[in-house]
Amino acid sequence: MRTAAVLAVSALIAASLVACGPGSPGGTVTLWMYPVIADQAQSRAYWHRVEAGFEHDTGVDLRIELQPWEGRQEKLGAALMAGNGPDVVLLQSDMIPQYAGENALAPVDDVVAGSPRPYPPAVVGALQVQGRSYGVPLYRTVTTTVYNRKLFAEAGITQLPRTWDEVAAAAPKLAAHGVPVLDYSGSTEETLNLTFYPLLWQAGGSVFTPDGRRSAFASPEGVSALRFLVGLEAAGGLPRDAATKRSGLADDAMVTGRAAMSHAMTAAAARTVVAAIGPENTVIGLPLQNRARVTFGTPGALSLLRSAKHPEVARKLLTYLTSPAVAGELCTRSGFFGPWADAPPPSADAVDKAFAQALPFTSAGDAHPQARKVMGLLAPHLQAALLGEKTPEQALAEAAAEADALLGRG
Amino acid sequence: MARLRRAWTVLVFLLPVLVLFGMFRFLPMLGAVGLSLSEYHLGGDSRFVGTENYRSLFSDPVFLDSLCTTLGYAALYVPLTLVTALATAVLLHVVPWGRGLFRAALLAPYATSLVLGGVVWRWVLEPTGALRQPGLVLPALAVVGVWKGFGYAMLVLLAGIGDVPADCLEAAKVDGASAWQRFRHVLLPSLRPALFFVVVVETVSAFQVFDTVYVMTGGGPARASYTLAYAVYDYGFRYFDVGRAAAAGVTLWAIVLLVSLTQRRAFERNP
Numbered sequence: 217m218r219t220a221a222v223l224a225v226s227a228l229i230a231a232s233l234v235a236c237g238p239g240s241p242g243g244t245v246t247l248w249m250y251p252v253i254a255d256q257a258q259s260r261a262y263w264h265r266v267e268a269g270f271e272h273d274t275g276v277d278l279r280i281e282l283q284p285w286e287g288r289q290e291k292l293g294a295a296l297m298a299g300n301g302p303d304v305v306l307l308q309s310d311m312i313p314q315y316a317g318e319n320a321l322a323p324v325d326d327v328v329a330g331s332p333r334p335y336p337p338a339v340v341g342a343l344q345v346q347g348r349s350y351g352v353p354l355y356r357t358v359t360t361t362v363y364n365r366k367l368f369a370e371a372g373i374t375q376l377p378r379t380w381d382e383v384a385a386a387a388p389k390l391a392a393h394g395v396p397v398l399d400y401s402g403s404t405e406e407t408l409n410l411t412f413y414p415l416l417w418q419a420g421g422s423v424f425t426p427d428g429r430r431s432a433f434a435s436p437e438g439v440s441a442l443r444f445l446v447g448l449e450a451a452g453g454l455p456r457d458a459a460t461k462r463s464g465l466a467d468d469a470m471v472t473g474r475a476a477m478s479h480a481m482t483a484a485a486a487r488t489v490v491a492a493i494g495p496e497n498t499v500i501g502l503p504l505q506n507r508a509r510v511t512f513g514t515p516g517a518l519s520l521l522r523s524a525k526h527p528e529v530a531r532k533l534l535t536y537l538t539s540p541a542v543a544g545e546l547c548t549r550s551g552f553f554g555p556w557a558d559a560p561p562p563s564a565d566a567v568d569k570a571f572a573q574a575l576p577f578t579s580a581g582d583a584h585p586q587a588r589k590v591m592g593l594l595a596p597h598l599q600a601a602l603l604g605e606k607t608p609e610q611a612l613a614e615a616a617a618e619a620d621a622l623l624g625r626g
Numbered sequence: 627m628a629r630l631r632r633a634w635t636v637l638v639f640l641l642p643v644l645v646l647f648g649m650f651r652f653l654p655m656l657g658a659v660g661l662s663l664s665e666y667h668l669g670g671d672s673r674f675v676g677t678e679n680y681r682s683l684f685s686d687p688v689f690l691d692s693l694c695t696t697l698g699y700a701a702l703y704v705p706l707t708l709v710t711a712l713a714t715a716v717l718l719h720v721v722p723w724g725r726g727l728f729r730a731a732l733l734a735p736y737a738t739s740l741v742l743g744g745v746v747w748r749w750v751l752e753p754t755g756a757l758r759q760p761g762l763v764l765p766a767l768a769v770v771g772v773w774k775g776f777g778y779a780m781l782v783l784l785a786g787i788g789d790v791p792a793d794c795l796e797a798a799k800v801d802g803a804s805a806w807q808r809f810r811h812v813l814l815p816s817l818r819p820a821l822f823f824v825v826v827v828e829t830v831s832a833f834q835v836f837d838t839v840y841v842m843t844g845g846g847p848a849r850a851s852y853t854l855a856y857a858v859y860d861y862g863f864r865y866f867d868v869g870r871a872a873a874a875g876v877t878l879w880a881i882v883l884l885v886s887l888t889q890r891r892a893f894e895r896n897p
Contacts, residue, residue: 289863289864290863290864293668293862293863293866294863296669297668297868299670314866315668318667318866319670319671320667320668320669403844403846404844404845404846405844457752457755457758459758459846459847460757460758460846460847462844522669522670523670588864588865589865589867592860592864592865593688596845596846596847596848597848599847599848600760600847603758603759603847603848605760605848606848618687621686625682
């Protein structure tokens with residue numbers, strides 16, 4: 217009896233050890249994904265299907281870890297430092313130079329070149345560092361201008377502003393009704409890609425010089441962009457807390473009808489606005505026009521981490537996830553645009569059609585390994601200008617001095 | 627022989643603490659010093675750069691400003707906490723009834739999550755505009771810090787007051803000393819060890835302030851609340867400048883050590 221019990225326990229332990237072993241014979245690959253599909257139930261169902269499909273096709277064990285957008289950079293960085301990072305991760309184009317500069321990514325030129333549907337050169341270029349691709353395009357996002365027509369009408373404005381001058385002219389009229397013309401979130405936690413940078417590009421400026429060795433935002437173009445914002449602030453054209461405000465869908469000024477327009481809104485946010493204030497009051501326009509008509513849009517890409525335990529298996533996963541069938545369904549369900557040159561809008565609703573009009577005007581911004589650091593240095597100075605602590609010239613000059621010192625350190 | 631056995635016994639009893647301290651405090655600290663002397667990349671590569679990280683930190687005006695901001699916060703937070711804790715401890719000591727209830731109520735913020743408290747305080751302070759004014763943001767953060775931290779200091783001081791011999795206070799009263807004189811010349815000198823402990827602990831806590839800044843201001847507006855601990859976080863987790871973050875962390879540790887030793891010396895010189 218005792219012998220039988222010992223044998224049974226030994227068999228159990230042996231079985232457990234086998235179960236805890238290296239996993240499936242094809243290896244295990246881990247993907248960190250984010251709520252690209254905003255609806256949680258749909259997102260889980262989609263990724264469950266993807267996991268089952270990949271495992272069925274390849275015999276490889278796929279682990280998909282759905283992470284929140286919040287604290288994304290910090291969590292990924294901490295995981296990589298601890299040696300617990302994923303094999304494949306979703307990155308935005310402006311993050312890729314930083315991670316590539318940290319030597320954390322492996323090139324994926326072969327996967328990009330092997331795509332059955334061609335990608336636009338601008339999309340591929342946005343994911344390259346020194347001529348090598350570090351991301352396989354998965355989708356494209358675009359931002360554009362969204363208006364609350366009712367608030368403009370109540371202020372007696374029937375022609376919605378399409379240029380900076382028209383926005384500036386509308387500001388005092390709306391302010392007289394207690395409404396800021398432009399929603400603006402100036403918190404240092406916000407990405408400048410959705411706040412100041414689109415204005416900088418519309419003014420004809422850029423963040424870095426073409427060779428990337430110095431900052432370029434303290435140029436006359438940059439000053440005019442910041443003057444535009446500061447002028448709006450003085451005319452009551454920005455929310456009272458614009459300098460420190462964080463964006464949030466629940467209490468967003470556009471969603472709650474407390475701001476008349478946004479200059480760089482995503483399609484997902486625009487849908488929330490439509491649901492909150494009604495389609496009859498929501499107008500989705502082209503990006504604002506100044507010296508240039510341009511807005512922020514970025515390819516979302518899958519990158520292969522250099523620390524991947526099974527790089528060849530991870531490459532198979534990249535090919536599978538970015539295949540037209542799998543990525544196409546992701547774009548349909550997420551409302552993002554397909555990454556391919558011939559991709560139609562993700563669905564045929566009015567929001568998508570309107571955002572598709574803005575697609576030709578998108579810019580992914582300056583790809584630079586120090587882009588995020590420079591953003592962190594510039595943001596407090598923009599706050600200071602909006603709070604009236606510094607003039608736009610002073611604020612940008614001081615930020616440029618800090619940024620140039622950083623770039624000089626290499 | 628007996629002495630040797632006694633030493634061994636002490637060592638055996640101390641061993642668990644020494645092992646835990648070594649593993650979770652001393653070794654990570656050594657690791658941080660090592661990192662501060664290197665350039666570390668997320669990809670796992672690193673190279674020795676000597677004191678380059680320290681040199682670049684001390685020539686960086688943003689880092690030096692964060693040092694001043696932290697000192698400013700400590701200058702507000704420590705005295706405020708001390709005064710609030712002392713006042714509430716004295717009041718609790720003299721209150722004739724419900725002492726346990728009041729003590730629990732006053733200690734409640736200390737047991738609350740600082741992140742949760744920070745979010746609620748942000749909602750409270752947002753309409754006042756205090757978090758949007760560079761001149762008001764540090765006092766606002768200090769008030770939130772005091773709300774969170776004074777309960778612990780109050781408990782320590784309350785225990786200290788309990789140890790003051792009642793006959794000393796009574797004798798002073800019989801001799802005609804006023805309430806203020808009894809507080810100033812009898813109670814306060816007797817509380818010196820407890821006060822020293824509270825000052826050291828709260829100073830260390832002030833230099834490490836991070837949670838409230840992270841939740842309430844993000845270091846803003848215009849870097850008015852950009853503290854040293856927040857800079858360490860920024861360097862390490864937002865910019866992946868690990869060597870620099872480690873150098874800033876080691877600097878923070880050295881400052882806290884220096885301040886603690888100075889305070890100790892000051893208290894010893896004026897017993």
